[in-house]
Amino acid sequence: MSEKILVKDLQKLDPGSELVHLFELEYVKGTFMYFHSGVDDDLTTIQFRDYTNPSTIRTYVALPAQFKGLDIKNDGAIARPELTIANAQTVFSDAIGTIDYQLLLGLKIIRRTTLKKYLHGESAATNPPTEYPRAVYTMDRIKTRTKQAVTIECVAPFDLETIRLPGRNVLPDRCPFIYQGAGEHKQVHEKAQSGCTWHLEGKHKTTHTTSSDGTEYTVYVNIDDEYVISSSTTFTTYSSGSITENTYYKTTSSVTKYAANGTSSVVTVNNYWQAATSTSSPGTPSDSNPNFKRVRVYSTYSHGTEYFTYSDDRYNDYVLFTDNVATSHTNGKTLLWKTKAASKSVPPSYVSDFWVKGDGCSKRLDGCKMRFGFQPINSGTASSTGKARPTTEAVLPFGGFPAAKSFS
Numbered sequence: 001m002s003e004k005i006l007v008k009d010l011q012k013l014d015p016g017s018e019l020v021h022l023f024e025l026e027y028v029k030g031t032f033m034y035f036h037s038g039v040d041d042d043l044t045t046i047q048f049r050d051y052t053n054p055s056t057i058r059t060y061v062a063l064p065a066q067f068k069g070l071d072i073k074n075d076g077a078i079a080r081p082e083l084t085i086a087n088a089q090t091v092f093s094d095a096i097g098t099i100d101y102q103l104l105l106g107l108k109i110i111r112r113t114t115l116k117k118y119l120h121g122e123s124a125a126t127n128p129p130t131e132y133p134r135a136v137y138t139m140d141r142i143k144t145r146t147k148q149a150v151t152i153e154c155v156a157p158f159d160l161e162t163i164r165l166p167g168r169n170v171l172p173d174r175c176p177f178i179y180q181g182a183g184e185h186k187q188v189h190e191k192a193q194s195g196c197t198w199h200l201e202g203k204h205k206t207t208h209t210t211s212s213d214g215t216e217y218t219v220y221v222n223i224d225d226e227y228v229i230s231s232s233t234t235f236t237t238y239s240s241g242s243i244t245e246n247t248y249y250k251t252t253s254s255v256t257k258y259a260a261n262g263t264s265s266v267v268t269v270n271n272y273w274q275a276a277t278s279t280s281s282p283g284t285p286s287d288s289n290p291n292f293k294r295v296r297v298y299s300t301y302s303h304g305t306e307y308f309t310y311s312d313d314r315y316n317d318y319v320l321f322t323d324n325v326a327t328s329h330t331n332g333k334t335l336l337w338k339t340k341a342a343s344k345s346v347p348p349s350y351v352s353d354f355w356v357k358g359d360g361c362s363k364r365l366d367g368c369k370m371r372f373g374f375q376p377i378n379s380g381t382a383s384s385t386g387k388a389r390p391t392t393e394a395v396l397p398f399g400g401f402p403a404a405k406s407f408s
Helices: 002-011 088-096 365-372
Strands: 019-028 031-036 046-049 057-062 065-068 082-086 108-115 135-145 149-155 203-205 216-218 228-230 248-258 264-275 292-300 318-322 334-339 355-357
Touching: 019 046, 019 057, 019 065
Parallel strands: 031 057, 228 292, 292 318
Antiparallel strands: 019 031, 019 108, 046 057, 065 082, 082 149, 108 135, 135 149, 203 216, 248 264, 264 292, 318 334, 334 355
Protein backbone atom coordinates (compact mmCIF):
# COMPACT_ATOMS: atom_id res chain seq x y z
CA MET A 1 0.00 0.00 0.00
CA SER A 2 2.78 2.44 0.90
CA GLU A 3 4.47 1.84 -2.47
CA LYS A 4 1.24 2.76 -4.32
CA ILE A 5 1.09 6.03 -2.41
CA LEU A 6 4.64 6.86 -3.53
CA VAL A 7 3.87 5.95 -7.14
CA LYS A 8 0.92 8.37 -7.12
CA ASP A 9 3.15 11.07 -5.66
CA LEU A 10 5.80 10.64 -8.36
CA GLN A 11 3.19 10.69 -11.15
CA LYS A 12 2.35 14.24 -10.17
CA LEU A 13 4.15 17.16 -11.76
CA ASP A 14 5.23 18.15 -8.29
CA PRO A 15 5.29 15.34 -5.67
CA GLY A 16 5.61 18.05 -3.04
CA SER A 17 8.74 16.62 -1.48
CA GLU A 18 12.18 15.39 -2.45
CA LEU A 19 13.52 11.84 -2.44
CA VAL A 20 15.47 10.80 0.65
CA HIS A 21 17.90 7.89 0.76
CA LEU A 22 18.53 6.23 4.11
CA PHE A 23 21.30 3.71 4.75
CA GLU A 24 21.54 0.89 7.26
CA LEU A 25 25.03 -0.60 7.50
CA GLU A 26 25.68 -3.84 9.39
CA TYR A 27 29.06 -3.56 11.14
CA VAL A 28 28.63 -6.50 13.50
CA LYS A 29 26.38 -9.45 12.67
CA GLY A 30 22.86 -8.26 13.52
CA THR A 31 23.99 -4.75 14.61
CA PHE A 32 23.48 -1.74 12.32
CA MET A 33 24.44 1.90 12.12
CA TYR A 34 21.96 4.30 10.50
CA PHE A 35 22.93 7.26 8.34
CA HIS A 36 21.84 9.48 5.45
CA SER A 37 23.76 11.61 2.98
CA GLY A 38 21.95 14.87 3.68
CA VAL A 39 18.53 16.37 2.93
CA ASP A 40 18.33 19.81 1.25
CA ASP A 41 21.91 20.42 2.41
CA ASP A 42 20.62 19.81 5.93
CA LEU A 43 23.11 17.61 7.79
CA THR A 44 21.11 17.19 10.98
CA THR A 45 19.81 13.81 12.08
CA ILE A 46 16.49 12.55 10.72
CA GLN A 47 14.15 9.79 11.90
CA PHE A 48 12.19 7.05 10.17
CA ARG A 49 10.25 4.03 11.36
CA ASP A 50 11.97 0.65 11.41
CA TYR A 51 11.14 -1.63 8.49
CA THR A 52 10.67 -4.81 10.56
CA ASN A 53 9.25 -3.22 13.71
CA PRO A 54 7.45 0.03 12.76
CA SER A 55 6.87 0.92 16.41
CA THR A 56 10.63 1.56 16.69
CA ILE A 57 11.88 4.95 15.51
CA ARG A 58 15.37 4.83 13.97
CA THR A 59 17.65 7.88 14.01
CA TYR A 60 19.84 8.43 10.95
CA VAL A 61 22.94 10.62 11.28
CA ALA A 62 24.33 12.64 8.39
CA LEU A 63 27.43 11.17 6.76
CA PRO A 64 29.15 12.17 3.50
CA ALA A 65 28.23 8.98 1.61
CA GLN A 66 27.31 7.97 -1.93
CA PHE A 67 25.74 4.72 -3.15
CA LYS A 68 25.94 4.45 -6.93
CA GLY A 69 25.58 1.74 -9.58
CA LEU A 70 22.14 0.53 -8.52
CA ASP A 71 20.87 0.16 -12.10
CA ILE A 72 18.47 -2.74 -12.64
CA LYS A 73 18.93 -4.60 -15.95
CA ASN A 74 17.03 -7.48 -17.49
CA ASP A 75 20.15 -8.96 -19.06
CA GLY A 76 23.90 -8.97 -18.56
CA ALA A 77 25.81 -8.99 -15.30
CA ILE A 78 24.08 -8.23 -12.02
CA ALA A 79 24.77 -4.71 -10.75
CA ARG A 80 27.61 -4.35 -8.27
CA PRO A 81 26.96 -0.98 -6.63
CA GLU A 82 29.67 0.92 -4.82
CA LEU A 83 29.33 2.58 -1.42
CA THR A 84 31.73 5.49 -0.96
CA ILE A 85 32.10 7.11 2.45
CA ALA A 86 34.19 10.26 2.88
CA ASN A 87 35.91 11.30 6.09
CA ALA A 88 36.11 7.58 6.81
CA GLN A 89 38.88 8.02 9.35
CA THR A 90 36.81 10.37 11.54
CA VAL A 91 33.02 10.51 11.33
CA PHE A 92 32.49 6.96 10.11
CA SER A 93 34.98 5.33 12.46
CA ASP A 94 33.54 7.27 15.40
CA ALA A 95 30.11 5.88 14.57
CA ILE A 96 31.04 2.19 14.36
CA GLY A 97 34.05 2.14 16.69
CA THR A 98 36.49 0.56 14.23
CA ILE A 99 38.25 1.37 10.97
CA ASP A 100 39.18 -2.19 10.09
CA TYR A 101 36.99 -2.26 7.00
CA GLN A 102 37.82 -5.91 6.33
CA LEU A 103 35.46 -6.72 9.22
CA LEU A 104 32.56 -5.29 7.20
CA LEU A 105 32.95 -7.72 4.31
CA GLY A 106 30.17 -10.27 4.14
CA LEU A 107 27.77 -8.02 6.08
CA LYS A 108 24.73 -6.12 4.77
CA ILE A 109 24.19 -2.62 3.46
CA ILE A 110 20.54 -1.59 3.02
CA ARG A 111 19.25 1.48 1.17
CA ARG A 112 15.75 2.71 2.00
CA THR A 113 14.11 5.36 -0.19
CA THR A 114 11.16 7.57 0.67
CA LEU A 115 9.97 11.16 0.32
CA LYS A 116 10.99 13.73 2.88
CA LYS A 117 7.37 14.36 3.88
CA TYR A 118 7.03 10.74 5.06
CA LEU A 119 9.89 10.94 7.55
CA HIS A 120 8.99 10.68 11.22
CA GLY A 121 7.92 14.07 12.52
CA GLU A 122 6.93 15.38 9.08
CA SER A 123 3.37 16.26 8.08
CA ALA A 124 2.63 13.10 6.09
CA ALA A 125 4.42 10.53 8.29
CA THR A 126 2.68 7.14 8.38
CA ASN A 127 2.77 3.95 10.43
CA PRO A 128 3.87 1.58 8.93
CA PRO A 129 6.36 3.74 7.01
CA THR A 130 5.75 4.77 3.41
CA GLU A 131 8.74 3.83 1.27
CA TYR A 132 9.95 2.17 -1.92
CA PRO A 133 11.17 -1.46 -1.89
CA ARG A 134 14.49 -1.69 -0.06
CA ALA A 135 17.75 -2.41 -1.87
CA VAL A 136 19.67 -5.03 0.14
CA TYR A 137 23.28 -5.85 -0.74
CA THR A 138 26.27 -7.60 0.79
CA MET A 139 29.58 -5.75 1.15
CA ASP A 140 32.01 -7.83 -0.88
CA ARG A 141 35.41 -6.14 -1.15
CA ILE A 142 37.34 -2.95 -0.44
CA LYS A 143 37.76 -1.39 -3.88
CA THR A 144 39.73 1.71 -2.92
CA ARG A 145 40.90 3.24 0.32
CA THR A 146 42.52 6.64 0.73
CA LYS A 147 42.87 9.21 3.48
CA GLN A 148 39.82 10.98 2.06
CA ALA A 149 37.39 8.12 1.45
CA VAL A 150 36.81 4.38 1.31
CA THR A 151 34.86 2.65 -1.47
CA ILE A 152 33.27 -0.75 -0.86
CA GLU A 153 31.97 -2.86 -3.74
CA CYS A 154 28.69 -4.62 -2.95
CA VAL A 155 26.91 -7.61 -4.44
CA ALA A 156 23.33 -8.84 -4.44
CA PRO A 157 22.68 -11.74 -2.06
CA PHE A 158 21.80 -13.95 -5.05
CA ASP A 159 24.83 -12.97 -7.16
CA LEU A 160 26.59 -16.31 -7.75
CA GLU A 161 28.97 -15.08 -10.45
CA THR A 162 32.07 -15.35 -8.28
CA ILE A 163 30.93 -18.13 -5.95
CA ARG A 164 33.16 -21.22 -5.88
CA LEU A 165 32.05 -24.57 -4.52
CA PRO A 166 33.21 -25.92 -2.19
CA GLY A 167 33.70 -22.70 -0.28
CA ARG A 168 37.39 -23.41 0.47
CA ASN A 169 40.13 -25.59 -0.97
CA VAL A 170 40.25 -29.21 0.14
CA LEU A 171 43.81 -29.64 1.41
CA PRO A 172 44.78 -32.99 2.92
CA ASP A 173 47.83 -31.94 4.94
CA ARG A 174 47.59 -28.18 5.49
CA CYS A 175 45.19 -26.05 7.51
CA PRO A 176 43.89 -22.96 5.64
CA PHE A 177 42.54 -21.28 8.80
CA ILE A 178 43.99 -17.98 9.99
CA TYR A 179 46.00 -18.85 13.09
CA GLN A 180 44.13 -17.70 16.23
CA GLY A 181 41.45 -16.17 13.98
CA ALA A 182 38.63 -17.21 16.32
CA GLY A 183 40.49 -17.19 19.64
CA GLU A 184 38.97 -16.05 22.94
CA HIS A 185 40.96 -12.82 22.72
CA LYS A 186 38.85 -11.51 19.81
CA GLN A 187 37.02 -8.32 20.76
CA VAL A 188 33.24 -8.19 21.00
CA HIS A 189 32.94 -6.06 17.83
CA GLU A 190 35.16 -8.37 15.82
CA LYS A 191 33.96 -11.36 13.90
CA ALA A 192 35.84 -14.65 13.79
CA GLN A 193 38.22 -14.76 10.84
CA SER A 194 38.69 -18.52 10.78
CA GLY A 195 37.95 -21.73 12.64
CA CYS A 196 41.18 -21.66 14.69
CA THR A 197 40.26 -21.06 18.34
CA TRP A 198 43.79 -21.05 19.80
CA HIS A 199 44.24 -18.27 22.37
CA LEU A 200 46.52 -15.32 21.58
CA GLU A 201 48.48 -15.83 24.82
CA GLY A 202 48.61 -19.63 24.53
CA LYS A 203 46.15 -20.16 27.39
CA HIS A 204 44.54 -23.59 27.33
CA LYS A 205 42.31 -25.77 29.47
CA THR A 206 42.44 -29.46 28.66
CA THR A 207 39.09 -30.88 27.59
CA HIS A 208 40.01 -34.46 26.74
CA THR A 209 38.92 -37.09 29.25
CA THR A 210 42.35 -38.18 30.49
CA SER A 211 43.56 -34.75 31.62
CA SER A 212 40.50 -32.52 32.19
CA ASP A 213 41.18 -30.79 35.52
CA GLY A 214 39.96 -27.20 35.00
CA THR A 215 43.49 -25.79 35.23
CA GLU A 216 44.51 -23.12 32.71
CA TYR A 217 47.95 -23.92 31.28
CA THR A 218 50.15 -21.77 29.05
CA VAL A 219 51.37 -23.60 25.96
CA TYR A 220 53.76 -22.26 23.34
CA VAL A 221 54.54 -24.08 20.09
CA ASN A 222 56.74 -22.63 17.36
CA ILE A 223 56.37 -22.90 13.60
CA ASP A 224 58.57 -26.03 13.58
CA ASP A 225 56.12 -27.85 15.89
CA GLU A 226 58.45 -27.65 18.90
CA TYR A 227 57.33 -26.82 22.43
CA VAL A 228 58.90 -23.60 23.75
CA ILE A 229 59.30 -23.79 27.53
CA SER A 230 60.86 -21.74 30.32
CA SER A 231 64.66 -21.58 30.51
CA SER A 232 64.30 -22.29 34.24
CA THR A 233 63.29 -25.87 33.42
CA THR A 234 65.75 -28.49 34.72
CA PHE A 235 67.78 -30.17 31.95
CA THR A 236 70.13 -33.10 32.48
CA THR A 237 73.32 -33.13 30.40
CA TYR A 238 73.17 -36.20 28.18
CA SER A 239 76.06 -38.14 26.62
CA SER A 240 74.89 -41.74 26.71
CA GLY A 241 72.80 -44.22 28.71
CA SER A 242 69.11 -44.73 29.42
CA ILE A 243 66.46 -42.02 29.29
CA THR A 244 63.11 -41.57 31.05
CA GLU A 245 60.00 -40.54 29.16
CA ASN A 246 59.11 -36.81 29.42
CA THR A 247 62.41 -35.98 31.19
CA TYR A 248 64.44 -33.09 29.74
CA TYR A 249 68.04 -33.42 28.51
CA LYS A 250 70.58 -31.18 26.82
CA THR A 251 73.54 -31.55 24.49
CA THR A 252 75.83 -28.95 22.90
CA SER A 253 76.92 -27.92 19.42
CA SER A 254 78.71 -25.02 17.74
CA VAL A 255 77.07 -22.24 15.75
CA THR A 256 77.89 -18.67 14.66
CA LYS A 257 76.37 -15.94 16.83
CA TYR A 258 75.61 -12.41 15.60
CA ALA A 259 75.63 -9.46 18.00
CA ALA A 260 73.82 -6.11 17.85
CA ASN A 261 77.05 -4.27 16.96
CA GLY A 262 77.43 -6.37 13.80
CA THR A 263 80.20 -8.66 15.04
CA SER A 264 80.01 -12.45 14.91
CA SER A 265 81.71 -15.33 16.69
CA VAL A 266 81.53 -19.11 16.84
CA VAL A 267 79.98 -20.18 20.16
CA THR A 268 78.80 -23.30 21.91
CA VAL A 269 75.02 -23.49 22.30
CA ASN A 270 72.72 -25.91 24.09
CA ASN A 271 70.37 -28.25 22.29
CA TYR A 272 67.34 -29.04 24.44
CA TRP A 273 65.48 -32.34 24.23
CA GLN A 274 62.57 -34.18 25.81
CA ALA A 275 62.52 -37.96 25.98
CA ALA A 276 59.60 -39.34 23.98
CA THR A 277 59.94 -42.80 25.56
CA SER A 278 61.81 -44.68 28.27
CA THR A 279 64.62 -46.83 26.92
CA SER A 280 68.11 -48.00 27.84
CA SER A 281 69.46 -47.51 24.29
CA PRO A 282 67.99 -44.31 22.91
CA GLY A 283 70.83 -43.41 20.55
CA THR A 284 72.19 -39.92 19.98
CA PRO A 285 69.67 -37.09 20.38
CA SER A 286 68.77 -35.59 16.99
CA ASP A 287 65.78 -34.31 15.06
CA SER A 288 65.56 -37.63 13.21
CA ASN A 289 65.73 -39.79 16.35
CA PRO A 290 62.12 -40.67 17.39
CA ASN A 291 63.24 -41.23 21.00
CA PHE A 292 63.80 -37.48 21.43
CA LYS A 293 61.68 -34.40 20.79
CA ARG A 294 63.50 -31.10 20.44
CA VAL A 295 62.26 -28.20 22.59
CA ARG A 296 63.25 -24.53 22.72
CA VAL A 297 63.52 -22.27 25.76
CA TYR A 298 62.48 -18.71 26.48
CA SER A 299 63.42 -16.10 29.07
CA THR A 300 61.50 -13.02 30.24
CA TYR A 301 62.40 -9.91 28.26
CA SER A 302 64.73 -7.56 30.11
CA HIS A 303 65.33 -4.03 28.84
CA GLY A 304 69.06 -3.46 28.47
CA THR A 305 69.84 -7.14 27.82
CA GLU A 306 71.29 -7.96 24.42
CA TYR A 307 69.48 -10.59 22.36
CA PHE A 308 71.24 -12.50 19.59
CA THR A 309 70.63 -14.24 16.30
CA TYR A 310 72.52 -17.24 14.92
CA SER A 311 73.60 -18.70 11.59
CA ASP A 312 70.89 -21.30 12.17
CA ASP A 313 67.93 -19.06 13.06
CA ARG A 314 66.22 -21.85 14.97
CA TYR A 315 68.62 -20.99 17.82
CA ASN A 316 67.56 -17.32 17.89
CA ASP A 317 66.54 -16.08 21.34
CA TYR A 318 62.94 -16.43 22.56
CA VAL A 319 61.46 -14.02 25.13
CA LEU A 320 58.17 -13.39 26.90
CA PHE A 321 57.06 -9.77 26.81
CA THR A 322 53.99 -8.05 28.28
CA ASP A 323 52.84 -5.21 26.04
CA ASN A 324 52.32 -1.93 27.93
CA VAL A 325 51.42 0.40 25.04
CA ALA A 326 47.94 1.76 25.80
CA THR A 327 46.99 2.17 22.14
CA SER A 328 48.11 -1.33 21.14
CA HIS A 329 45.50 -4.06 20.55
CA THR A 330 47.73 -6.37 22.62
CA ASN A 331 48.08 -3.98 25.57
CA GLY A 332 48.40 -5.97 28.80
CA LYS A 333 48.87 -9.27 26.99
CA THR A 334 51.95 -11.47 27.41
CA LEU A 335 53.21 -12.88 24.11
CA LEU A 336 56.13 -15.02 22.98
CA TRP A 337 58.65 -13.35 20.66
CA LYS A 338 61.72 -14.50 18.76
CA THR A 339 64.66 -12.40 17.61
CA LYS A 340 64.72 -11.50 13.93
CA ALA A 341 67.83 -9.33 14.22
CA ALA A 342 70.21 -8.88 17.17
CA SER A 343 69.27 -5.94 19.37
CA LYS A 344 69.61 -4.29 22.75
CA SER A 345 66.92 -2.23 24.53
CA VAL A 346 64.41 -2.68 21.68
CA PRO A 347 61.11 -4.06 23.07
CA PRO A 348 59.23 -6.58 20.92
CA SER A 349 56.29 -5.38 18.83
CA TYR A 350 54.45 -6.28 15.63
CA VAL A 351 56.07 -3.37 13.76
CA SER A 352 59.62 -4.04 14.96
CA ASP A 353 62.37 -5.03 12.54
CA PHE A 354 64.08 -6.94 15.35
CA TRP A 355 61.33 -9.31 16.52
CA VAL A 356 58.78 -11.76 15.14
CA LYS A 357 56.09 -13.75 16.92
CA GLY A 358 57.65 -16.83 18.51
CA ASP A 359 54.38 -18.72 18.73
CA GLY A 360 53.59 -19.73 15.16
CA CYS A 361 51.55 -22.38 13.39
CA SER A 362 53.08 -24.82 10.92
CA LYS A 363 49.62 -25.44 9.40
CA ARG A 364 50.23 -29.16 9.90
CA LEU A 365 48.15 -31.59 11.90
CA ASP A 366 51.06 -32.10 14.32
CA GLY A 367 50.96 -28.43 15.31
CA CYS A 368 47.24 -28.67 16.06
CA LYS A 369 47.74 -31.85 18.12
CA MET A 370 50.53 -30.32 20.21
CA ARG A 371 48.29 -27.42 21.20
CA PHE A 372 44.83 -28.91 21.64
CA GLY A 373 46.19 -32.32 22.63
CA PHE A 374 48.50 -30.86 25.29
CA GLN A 375 48.97 -33.21 28.26
CA PRO A 376 50.51 -31.63 31.40
CA ILE A 377 53.26 -33.61 33.08
CA ASN A 378 52.02 -32.33 36.44
CA SER A 379 48.24 -32.22 36.14
CA GLY A 380 46.71 -29.35 38.11
CA THR A 381 49.90 -27.24 38.13
CA ALA A 382 49.39 -24.22 35.85
CA SER A 383 53.13 -23.86 35.14
CA SER A 384 53.49 -27.51 34.08
CA THR A 385 55.12 -28.30 30.77
CA GLY A 386 53.60 -30.88 28.46
CA LYS A 387 54.30 -34.51 27.82
CA ALA A 388 56.30 -35.30 24.71
CA ARG A 389 53.38 -37.09 23.09
CA PRO A 390 50.03 -35.24 22.83
CA THR A 391 46.84 -37.11 23.59
CA THR A 392 44.88 -38.65 20.72
CA GLU A 393 41.56 -37.98 22.49
CA ALA A 394 41.35 -34.23 21.87
CA VAL A 395 39.00 -32.76 19.27
CA LEU A 396 41.11 -30.68 16.86
CA PRO A 397 39.79 -27.62 14.98
CA PHE A 398 42.02 -28.57 12.03
CA GLY A 399 40.91 -26.91 8.80
CA GLY A 400 42.47 -29.45 6.44
CA PHE A 401 41.06 -32.78 5.32
CA PRO A 402 43.53 -35.50 6.42
CA ALA A 403 41.51 -38.27 4.76
CA ALA A 404 41.44 -36.54 1.36
CA LYS A 405 43.43 -37.98 -1.52
CA SER A 406 44.68 -36.24 -4.64
CA PHE A 407 43.33 -37.44 -7.99
CA SER A 408 44.57 -36.47 -11.41
